[in-house]
Amino acid sequence: MEIVEVMIEAARKAGKILKSGYESNYDIKVKSSSSDLVTSVDIDSQNAIIEVLKKVPDISIMAEESQDKQTDTKRIFYVDPLDGTLNFVHGIPFFGVSIGYWENETPIAGVVYDPLRNELFYGIKGKGAYLNDKRLSARKKELKDSILSTGIPYDRQKIFRTIEETKNILPLVQEVRILGSAALSLCYLAAGRIDGYWEDEIYPWDVAAGIAISTEIGLKITNFDGKRYELKDREIVCTLPKIHGEILKALNFKFA
Template sequence: MTVSKAKAAAFSAALQAGKYIKERRGKIKKIDYKGAFNIVTDVDKASEKMILEILKADFPDDSYVAEEGGGHEASKTNRRWYVDPLDGTTNFTHSYPFFCVSIGMEEAGQMMLGVVYNPIADELFYAERGKGAFLNDEPISVSGIGELNHSLLATGFPPDTGIGQPHNNMVPFTTLTNLSHGVRRDGSAALDLCFVACGRLEGFWELKLAPWDIAAGSLIVEEAGGRVSDLADGPLDMPTGHILATNKLIHAEVVAEMKKLDLK
């Protein structure tokens, strides 16, 4: 199996699901909750079904990890797909135009392919390991800004933690807001990672993300010349979900600030 075949399937799945999501904006039939604040809609579920049907048509023996529970573990191959059918569901329900489809493919424990599609802007970000990162078929790279105080950052907040609870991210948010040009909170980790990759942001961090939130985007950042790690500059651990992605130039400076906060 070549990565190119996987890329073609992922493109098809992301573009078709993105078209469906765009058509359904403002026409949601049902909203449910996973926890107190974490929204899931009928559109999330239909998008996931569409994506998995397309991918499984070409790769029926692979493993799939999908946000809305449509995945399954398999043992016939060493490939695993990570699918977020609608990253930014809360934005979508409010017609706030910052959401996407995210599809990542891992082989033998290493991310090999990342595809993220923003249907509102019609922006398709993608990367294959060792082949660079692209936006609508044009090469992209991280920014050249080398100082934290000249940087624009982004973050997010776990839906299941409030003020005073572990990992609520408020202290890092306040700290880095005061040390940078600002911190944006737009509600889609996958798109935030892509914005680091194409130089619109210098850095992004978040706590307790799920693997499907970061699988595709983390590879896109790396292939665009950036750096991805946990908050202490160790290897990214997707099950933990603590991530720091930067243009590489400000990485050590951000890590130093995170270490002062003693985040676990």
């Protein structure tokens, strides 16, 4: 069985847990802030994913809800068992499972599953990106006709910068949305539903899968300095190549 097939099996298994847990009773705990939550559904989903991924030997697993997030191996699964937990808790139907596989800091495969819509996004290095087996392709759009997505940092001190970023970008584009899931934002970008995504406070399990998918259709992915995104970066900009430079320029203002 190929690695991506195992990843899809894990995502679908976890997706069943999310779907059955949605709007049911579950435990909720606060992590770093009032908007950074973890539920018992996150944990159940993560356990199910790890159980399946262990079918593949010699690959480390870095998962959001695990205590140990350090690994020195070169082959790693990055797992977010419930990306969009705050949406999930409030009954907003926009969340999913995210599993990325990287080797030597390079995206090899990504799987993101939205169980409520039964939408499976996946990408494989050199083999393209897909939505439910329909191949996704790049397209062109003018900046003024573009819709972008961003996210609100858990660190409340960083919110003011995000507000300023949005104020700079809004006059240039058609609209900006806050969707509440980094993984699905990247997949919606790959599918042509939005045209760009940026965020200030991001972690590998949030974006590893989405980057693997987005890379396969030629989207531009950098940090705020315009350098190739690396997993150690806490900021990301992913857009259609044509509009990337203008978005970076709008983001790189002087902020005291």
